[in-house]
Amino acid sequence: MTEPTLRELSEPGRRGVAPPPLDVPAAELPPEHLLRDELPLPELSELDVVRHFVRLSQLNHAIDIGFYPLGSCTMKYNPKVNEDAAALPGLAAVHPYQPEESVQGCLQLIYELQCYLAEITGLGAASLQPAAGAHGELAGVLIMRAYHQAQAQGDRDVMLIPDSAHGTNPASTAMAGYRVVELPSDPRGNVDLDALDQHCNDKLAGIMLTNPNTLGLFDEHVCEVTGRVHAAGGLVYGDGANLNAIMGVVKPAALGFDVMHLNLHKTFSTPHGGGGPGAGPVVVTEALAPYLPGPIAAMEADMAGATYRLVMPESTIGRVKAFYGHFGVLVRAWAYIRTLGAAGLRQVSEMAVLNANYLQAIIKELYPLPYDRPCMHEFVVEGVVPGSDVRALDIAKRLMDYGVHPPTYYFPLIVREALMIEPTETESQRTLDAFAQAMVRIRQEALDDPALLHDAPHHAPLRRLDEVAAARNPVLTWNDGE
Amino acid sequence: MTYVPHTAHEREAMLARVGVPDVGSLFSVVPENVRYPQLDLPDPLTEAELMAELRTMAEANADLHHAPCFVGAGAYHRFVPSVVGHMIGRSEFLTAYTPYQPEISQGTLQAIFEYQSMICELTGMEVSNASHYDGATSTAEAVIMAHSATRGRRTKVVLAPGVHPEYRQVVRTYLQGAQFEIVGDERYPDGGPQAQLDALLDLVDDRTACLVLQSPAFTGEILDLTGVAERVQAHGALLVLVCDPISLGMLRTPGAWGADIAVGDGGSLGSPLSYGGPSLGFFACRQADVRRMAGRLVGRAVDADGQRGYVLTLSTREQHIRREKASSNICSNQGLNALAAAVYLAALGQHGLRALSHLVYHRAHHAAAQIDALQGYALASQGPFFQEFVVQCPAPAAAINQRLWDDHGIIGGYDLGRLTPAWERRLLFCVTEMNPVSQIDALVAALQEVAS
Numbered sequence: 001m002t003e004p005t006l007r008e009l010s011e012p013g014r015r016g017v018a019p020p021p022l023d024v025p026a027a028e029l030p031p032e033h034l035l036r037d038e039l040p041l042p043e044l045s046e047l048d049v050v051r052h053f054v055r056l057s058q059l060n061h062a063i064d065i066g067f068y069p070l071g072s073c074t075m076k077y078n079p080k081v082n083e084d085a086a087a088l089p090g091l092a093a094v095h096p097y098q099p100e101e102s103v104q105g106c107l108q109l110i111y112e113l114q115c116y117l118a119e120i121t122g123l124g125a126a127s128l129q130p131a132a133g134a135h136g137e138l139a140g141v142l143i144m145r146a147y148h149q150a151q152a153q154g155d156r157d158v159m160l161i162p163d164s165a166h167g168t169n170p171a172s173t174a175m176a177g178y179r180v181v182e183l184p185s186d187p188r189g190n191v192d193l194d195a196l197d198q199h200c201n202d203k204l205a206g207i208m209l210t211n212p213n214t215l216g217l218f219d220e221h222v223c224e225v226t227g228r229v230h231a232a233g234g235l236v237y238g239d240g241a242n243l244n245a246i247m248g249v250v251k252p253a254a255l256g257f258d259v260m261h262l263n264l265h266k267t268f269s270t271p272h273g274g275g276g277p278g279a280g281p282v283v284v285t286e287a288l289a290p291y292l293p294g295p296i297a298a299m300e301a302d303m304a305g306a307t308y309r310l311v312m313p314e315s316t317i318g319r320v321k322a323f324y325g326h327f328g329v330l331v332r333a334w335a336y337i338r339t340l341g342a343a344g345l346r347q348v349s350e351m352a353v354l355n356a357n358y359l360q361a362i363i364k365e366l367y368p369l370p371y372d373r374p375c376m377h378e379f380v381v382e383g384v385v386p387g388s389d390v391r392a393l394d395i396a397k398r399l400m401d402y403g404v405h406p407p408t409y410y411f412p413l414i415v416r417e418a419l420m421i422e423p424t425e426t427e428s429q430r431t432l433d434a435f436a437q438a439m440v441r442i443r444q445e446a447l448d449d450p451a452l453l454h455d456a457p458h459h460a461p462l463r464r465l466d467e468v469a470a471a472r473n474p475v476l477t478w479n480d481g482e
Numbered sequence: 483m484t485y486v487p488h489t490a491h492e493r494e495a496m497l498a499r500v501g502v503p504d505v506g507s508l509f510s511v512v513p514e515n516v517r518y519p520q521l522d523l524p525d526p527l528t529e530a531e532l533m534a535e536l537r538t539m540a541e542a543n544a545d546l547h548h549a550p551c552f553v554g555a556g557a558y559h560r561f562v563p564s565v566v567g568h569m570i571g572r573s574e575f576l577t578a579y580t581p582y583q584p585e586i587s588q589g590t591l592q593a594i595f596e597y598q599s600m601i602c603e604l605t606g607m608e609v610s611n612a613s614h615y616d617g618a619t620s621t622a623e624a625v626i627m628a629h630s631a632t633r634g635r636r637t638k639v640v641l642a643p644g645v646h647p648e649y650r651q652v653v654r655t656y657l658q659g660a661q662f663e664i665v666g667d668e669r670y671p672d673g674g675p676q677a678q679l680d681a682l683l684d685l686v687d688d689r690t691a692c693l694v695l696q697s698p699a700f701t702g703e704i705l706d707l708t709g710v711a712e713r714v715q716a717h718g719a720l721l722v723l724v725c726d727p728i729s730l731g732m733l734r735t736p737g738a739w740g741a742d743i744a745v746g747d748g749g750s751l752g753s754p755l756s757y758g759g760p761s762l763g764f765f766a767c768r769q770a771d772v773r774r775m776a777g778r779l780v781g782r783a784v785d786a787d788g789q790r791g792y793v794l795t796l797s798t799r800e801q802h803i804r805r806e807k808a809s810s811n812i813c814s815n816q817g818l819n820a821l822a823a824a825v826y827l828a829a830l831g832q833h834g835l836r837a838l839s840h841l842v843y844h845r846a847h848h849a850a851a852q853i854d855a856l857q858g859y860a861l862a863s864q865g866p867f868f869q870e871f872v873v874q875c876p877a878p879a880a881a882i883n884q885r886l887w888d889d890h891g892i893i894g895g896y897d898l899g900r901l902t903p904a905w906e907r908r909l910l911f912c913v914t915e916m917n918p919v920s921q922i923d924a925l926v927a928a929l930q931e932v933a934s
Contacts, residue, residue, distance in 0.1 A: 002790050003588075006596050006828050017563045017829040019838040023919045027847030029732075030866035034704055036734050040603045041832040046565055049828045057574035059588035060581075064573035073579055077485050081529050083571070086756070089547050090540025096758030097553045097896055098544065099887050105542035106757045119522055131615035131760070132814035134801070138656075145659060171801035171811035175626075177659025180806040218511045247521075249509055254516035265814065269485075273570075273818030274590035275580035275612070275778065277760035293655070318655035322556060322618040322648040322747070323758025335536065339483045341526030346518075350505045351486045357508055358496040374500075374508050400586050405579075411802070428487040429496055455786070460585040463786035467584075470783035470795045474772065476609045477599040481782070 003055050007478045010042035017046060059461045060274070061405050067431050069359075071378045071408035071420025072166065072214060074244045074266035076352075079339070082269065082332035091331055096323040100309055106327065107308030111297035113334045117283050120337075120345065121240075121260055122251025125289035127296045127313070128281045128325040133241060135320060136261025136280030137172035137208075142317040143259055143284060143291040144206050144235045145176055150291075150315065153233065156205040160229075162191055164215055164412045169208045169239060178205055185414060189217040189371040191225050200232035210239040211255070212246070212376035214412040214420070216356065226256025235259065235288075243267045244424070245353055245376035248346025259284045268333035279329040290315040295324060351425035352377040355432060359423055362436040366443050370415050378422035380415050388446040392417040394453035395442055401459045402438035483528055544893070546755070550921040554870050554912025555700070555896035556617065556646045557758055558728070558750045561915050562826070566752040569825045570818055580817065584783070584793045590817065591792035594780040597824040604730045604827070605744040606737025607766035611777035613816040617747030618649040620763030621694065621724055622656035623776045623810055624743045627767070628692035628720040629662075630774050630809065631742075636691040636719070642682055643667040644675035644699030645724055647901055653694075666693075670902045674864035675699040676706060683713050690717060692742075696724035697733075701898070701910055702846075702863055702870030704733060711740030727751055727764070727823075729868045731839025736766075743767045752826030753819045762816035762823065773799060776810030838915060842869040845922065846913040852926045853911070858933040862908060870912045872898065876933045879909045890928040 029035065044052075061068070068075035086092065094106055114126040130136035141159070148156045159173040162183045170180045181199055186192045191209070207229050212218045219225065226236045238252050238260035244267045246252075252260055264270050265278035272278070284292060295310040310324070340348065353376050360379040364372065368382040383392025396406030396419065408420040423432055445452050457463065475481045488496075493505075502508060509517060527535065551559045570576065574589060581587030581594075594612045601610035614620035625639055639657075641650055641664055650667055657664065666682050675696075686693050693714045697705035707723075714721045720742035725733075728750050736744035749761025767775055773796060781795035801808040830838065850871045854861035858876030873895070875882050883894035895909035913922065 003592060005592070005599075006824075007599070010831075014831070015833055016831045017565070017834050019561070019830070019834060019841050019915050020918070022841055022844055024845050024848035024922070027844050027851075029843075030704055031706075033708070034706060034734055034866065035732055036606075036730065036738065039731065039832040039836055041600060041827055041830075041835060043831045043833065044828055046563075046829060049565060049825065050569070052828070053569040053593070053825055054572070056589035056592055057569075057572045059586075059592075060574040060578045060590055061583070061586040062574045063577035068579070070579055075579060078577055079485060081532060083576075084533065085536050087567075087754075088536060088540040089545045090543045091536070092754040092756050093546040093559075094543050094757045095546060095551055095553055095559060095755055095893065096557050097555055098549075098551075098893055099883070102544035102549070102887065102893070103757065105539035108542070109539055116523060122519070131619070132812070134811040134813045135615060135619075138811060142655070142658060167800075167802040167805045167808070168811050168813050170806035171804070171808040174806040174808075175656070175659065175811055220511055223513055246512070249518060250512045250516050251519050254519065255513070271576045271818075272579045272814075274575055274578045274587075274593075274821065275817030276814040277615075277762075277816050277819060278814040317658065319618070319648055319651045320655055321652060321759070322616050322646070325758075326756075326760040327758060328754070328756035328760055331536075335532055338524060338527050338535070339529070339532055340485075342521035342523040344484055344526055345521065345523070347484065347486055350508075351488055353508050354488075354493070354496055354500070354505055357500045357502075361500050374502075374511070396583075397585070400583070405586065406583055426485050426487065429492040457585050461588050462585050462789055462791045465584045465783040465785045465791050465793050467783060467793050467795065470781045470793050471798075474779075474795055475782035476595075476772070476779055476795075477602045478596070479599065479602065 005478050006042040006052060009044055009048055009052060012043060014043040014045055016044050016049060066403050067427060067435055068405040069407050069421045069423050070405055071422040072241060074422060074424055076269055076424040077426035078269050078271040082335045085335045086328045086331040104308055107297045109334050110324065110330060111299050111308050113330055114297060116337050117262060117281055120247055121283045122253030123283040124286035125292060126281050126283040127292040127294060128330055129293045129320055130261065130280040130282055131321050131326055132276060132278040133261055133263045133280040134168040134172055136282045137168055138175055139282045139293045139320050140237055140259045140261055141172055141176040141178060143288055146291040146317050147288055148205055156203055158199060158203045159205050160199055160207040163414050164213045165208060165210055166214065166239060166241060188220060189215045190219045190221060193224060196225060196228060200228050202233065204232045204234040206235035206237055208237040208239060210242055212242045215371055215380050216375040216378035217371055218376050222255050230256065241266060242377060245349055247349045248342060249349050259288055264329055264333040269336045270329045270332040277326050277329055279326040289313060291317055293317050293320045348425050355423040355425060355427060359421060359432050359436065363439055366439055378420060380418050380420045382415060383409065383417045383419040385443055385446040388450050390446040390450050390453045392419050394456060397464065398442050398453045398456035399438060400457035404435055404438060483526060549891055549893050550924060551893040552911045552925055553893055553896050555910060556747060557755055559755060559914055559916045560750050562752050562754060563829050565829050566822050566825045570822050575821055581794060584791060588791055591780050593821050593824050595792050597820045598780060600824060600827045601764050601766055604727055605766045606735030607744050608769040609772050610764060610766040611775055611779050613820045614763030614765055614777060615816060616759065616761050616763045618652040620745040620765045621649045622653045623765065624722045624745045625653055625692060627743065627774050627776065628722060631720060631771055632691045632718065636689055637661055638663045638690045640666040640682055640685045640690055640693045642695045643670050645694055645696040646700045675703050676865050686714055686717050686719050688717050690719040692720040692722050694722040698726055698729055698868040701872050702867040704866045704868055707739040728839055731835040732843065748823050752822035760816060760819055762819035774809060777812050777815060842914050845917060846871060849913045849922045853929060856930050859929060869914060870910055873909050873911060875907045875909055878906050882909060882932055885932045886928055892925055892928055
């Protein structure tokens with residue numbers, strides 16, 4: 001089914017929402033050549049707009065509709081109360097340049113969330129300014145660079161990145177002006193220690209580790225890796241995308257991590273919104289705290305109580321965005337942590353890991369599991385069926401017909417036909433069993449009627465789209481190709 | 483409170499299926515000496531307790547429903563029609579991920595396509611991406627794209643002092659890992675942003691990647707850019723124009739001025755202020771440069787039955803494909819804010835946005851004239867302005883603001899003394915559709931009292 005575009009729905013002369021009428025004398029307008037001529041935006045009634053976007057919404061899959069085991073993305077339930085929290089007028093209708101005494105509530109919330117994230121990671125200090133995970137990565141790598149320069153170690157410019165890493169890791173490293181050196185994984189999915197040793201020299205700036213990694217595996221010698229990097233004068237960056245597996249189980253600082261970003265829109269339940277806004281706070285050891293992006297919130301307590309203010313860290317890398325971060329997202333994360341407390345957060349990680357291991361135990365009897373050991377919050381299987389020509393893509397698309405969002409596929413790059421499955425802790429055994437049942441049936445379909453999979457989905461709003469043609473002749477606005 | 487659904491019975495059954503005696507066994511790979519640390523966090527709250535505590539914090543803030551606000555400076559108190567919140571609050575939009583699976587993400591994809599289309603209509607540019615984090619980061623990404631569009635050889639950037647100070651700081655943060663020379667904004671010369679244009683253009687040479695201008699400038703002035711793009715492009719450099727989306731309801735577009743890249747903050751298009759974020763950064767450029775653009779793009783496609791649909795496209799520019807060779811590291815962007823902008827622009831339409839831009843223009847001029855007439859105050863903006871204007875005050879701006887807040891409960895202007903000591907007595911005021919004439923009158927009366 002196809003929904004017309006706003007422009008197709010537009011009717012000349014139709015009016016929608018009207019701003020207040022002019023209540024002051026009209027001033028002289030700027031000279032004509034500073035003004036625009038036509039303003040070709042659509043003309044619609046408010047009801048036209050509502051029906052259009054409601055109909056569009058109905059073409060989406062979403063967590064609130066069904067299972068969403070998208071590996072690496074932690075598509076857990078987004079608590080509704082957190083939406084109410086972020087919408088409170090005293091938190092939503094606040095200007096970033098208001099006098100500090102008129103935003104003490106905002107600053108308190110920022111300060112407390114900095115403390116909570118530092119406690120959860122075991123690291124010393126946090127900046128909540130980065131807007132997303134990749135943004136936090138850029139900030140983190142710039143912090144490492146600034147630290148090395150301050151230590152007169154500015155020649156260190158090699159960043160080691162395992163071959164299982166998210167693509168943002170090398171991209172962020174390159175933006176920060178460092179060289180990327182890829183590290184292979186060993187046969188058990190760990191960092192290859194021999195390969196690591198070859199780069200432990202005075203050019204080493206650091207390593208970016210995701211632990212558990214994108215195979216869903218906790219590195220069996222993570223302390224050995226971080227120890228060797230430290231011994232060579234490097235720093236250890238932790239990609240917090242997979243923190244959902246280890247909250248309250250282990251503090252990353254205790255494993256030797258120096259700097260991390262966290263994805264509040266993954267681990268801390270803020271909604272993904274169809275691709276953001278997220279938030280990617282960066283958390284660091286005391287030694288790196290002077291380099292944090294800012295401003296950050298500070299507290300001064302006296303007899304009269306606590307006062308909060310914004311401060312710029314002493315040797316800051318600078319601002320990474322305007323103002324203080326995605327405050328509206330921070331409110332939701334604060335609410336989530338306060339709702340669950342320490343025991344609740346640990347339970348989150350334990351049940352996320354139990355759910356993944358439960359599914360892994362069932363699925364590995366159907367599809368090849370390249371790294372067969374207990375997983376953390378996710379696992380990766382090969383989307384192949386011996387005796388059939390179906391691929392991971394076909395299995396993924398067929399899952400849509402069973403009302404399930406497909407797992408991440410073809411990532412990590414080191415597993416052929418990868419299907420990366422992350423159930424999250426908020427799914428019940430009943431949901432997991434239904435998914436497993438779908439995977440059983442799809443396996444049988446692959447043998448009996450592979451065309452059914454090649455042509456899937458059959459019951460989604462659209463059939464497979466021709467992405468190659470779309471890229472060859474891009475139509476990026478409703479004015480193109482007309 | 484918990485969002486974990488497992489019953490004790492289910493947990494036991496699942497452990498049995500996995501073949502371990504307890505949940506702790508799943509974590510045996512974690513070094514034992516650091517396993518299960520104490521987490522020092524406050525005790526959990528019930529939903530009612532949580533909201534009570536948050537209300538207490540919210541009430542420790544002055545919210546703009548109660549406090550008249552005359553500060554803008556890159557974040558604007560705007561009216562958000564109810565329809566925006568109702569649409570973006572729908573679960574199907576709110577709780578979806580990035581639309582990597584087009585067959586079941588057409589809602590998000592078409593909405594972004596419509597957002598891209600309307601940003602192009604608004605800016606007069608040919609293509610728009612699906613958003614950056616905010617105006618500051620889209621400006622930084624524009625500079626990086628200009629560098630790449632000049633084959634990566636040009637490392638000089640001319641940055642106008644009229645660009646938002648925080649945007650300029652973010653450009654410097656983004657570029658600190660590379661050898662860039664950033665010039666042009668070392669001082670705030672008198673005479674205003676229009677008078678500075680010639681000096682900035684003289685800095686543009688054959689090593690320059692781009693000139694970055696903002697209009698309306700940070701201090702509110704509308705720039706006359708006649709001939710500017712030609713002079714920049716004659717050197718093979720790009721013109722990056724930072725602009726305000728509401729002003730484009732009446733002002734000549736970046737496209738019509740010949741800009742190569744148009745960027746800005748789109749928070750005014752339907753996002754609440756939320757203490758400065760999340761908003762969104764829009765980014766638009768020429769079709770010819772689209773393969774150098776950062777960020778996600780949605781394009782039209784057809785499905786196997788020939789039905790029209792939409793997909794994420796040209797993704798070979800992006801980090802998940804190109805890794806360290808990508809045009810940017812951006813992954814998550816501002817999907818929901820872009821949706822809000824699409825709903826907002828559709829709901830206002832061309833008539834609504836035109837009327838809105840004229841309303842704020844006339845109100846700002848009314849307020850400026852009233853303040854200019856006060857003893858001790860003088861309008862210091864030079865040339866036409868849109869919704870913000872500079873006022874020379876009879877006392878330090880910080881002191882005026884403090885008295886406005888303490889004695890009148892009014893949030894005053896942006897203290898331009900933060901930029902340069904020469905402007906210690908200058909305030910940058912902003913007037914929007916949220917400041918009816920009664921609030922303007924109250925501000926004028928308060929300023930008069932503060933001065934006496």
